Amino acid sequence: MKGSRASWRPCSRAGKNWRPKTRANRLVTGAHRRHLPWPAGRVRYCNGGHPLPVVVRTDGSLELLREGGTLIGLGGLVPYEEAEIQLRPGDRLYLYSDGVTEYFSEAGELFGEQRLFDFLLEARTHPVDQGVEELMVCLRDFGGGRAPSDDVSIMGIEFVG
Template sequence: IDTTNGQGTLCQAGHPTPFVIGSGGELQAVGQGGMPVGLFPDAEYQDSHFTLGVGDRLYLYSDGITECENHQQELYGEERLQQLLCEYRKLPKNQLFQRVEKALSAWHSGETDALQEQDKKPSRPFADDISLMAIERIT
């Protein structure tokens, strides 16, 4: 990411599709997928380009979030994650991450009140790693 103009380039290499949420709530997917690194020796990877305006955030995350299942084996999904991040986009990142953790725990455990409880831990372990990173342009 060029810090002078906000222009960036990324390559997915098998990771879930990153997205940018603008300061006004607009959402833009960045990338077209791609094969995991090292899986095929002759695999080719495409760069994807994006621009971060002031106040925009780029989100990168593991599939442990979108593939998290509830008791009915329904996936949390990309759309649900995007809606949550858009809804709380104005929160400081640490508070936003706490909201995501609580929402995901509630989904996974089937506990609809988990968002209200401050120190609630999941009642059952997650099946996969859970990672979320946000990069915000502040100037």
């Protein structure tokens, strides 16, 4: 089903029905789930304007989940494409806000995607909750202990079978 052209109802409905108020600097994050735990490791997904979710496989490979559409709340102008992935026991799915990759060091350097991806690959041998906590510590250290300029959110989910 990967790359299906079908419109995904939860994203499409939200895109048509949700209208931002006058505050364009507000961000809404949503997740829709039908089944937890996922039956047999199958995950159907759709993105709506956030950084691409990341799957870290037990074999050390990393996969970006690219299917989706534009920002939610633009009146359903563009359909949302969905895809399905297959997780195997030990695979991890990470959802995060752009505040993670856009965290600045004292020198003005971005934490960036590559640093995040390298960290997630290295942390795959740790329990998922420990890896997320270690990432938060790494970000604070990277930023010299300064407060982030944007929201910093990350959620890690491990499929255990």
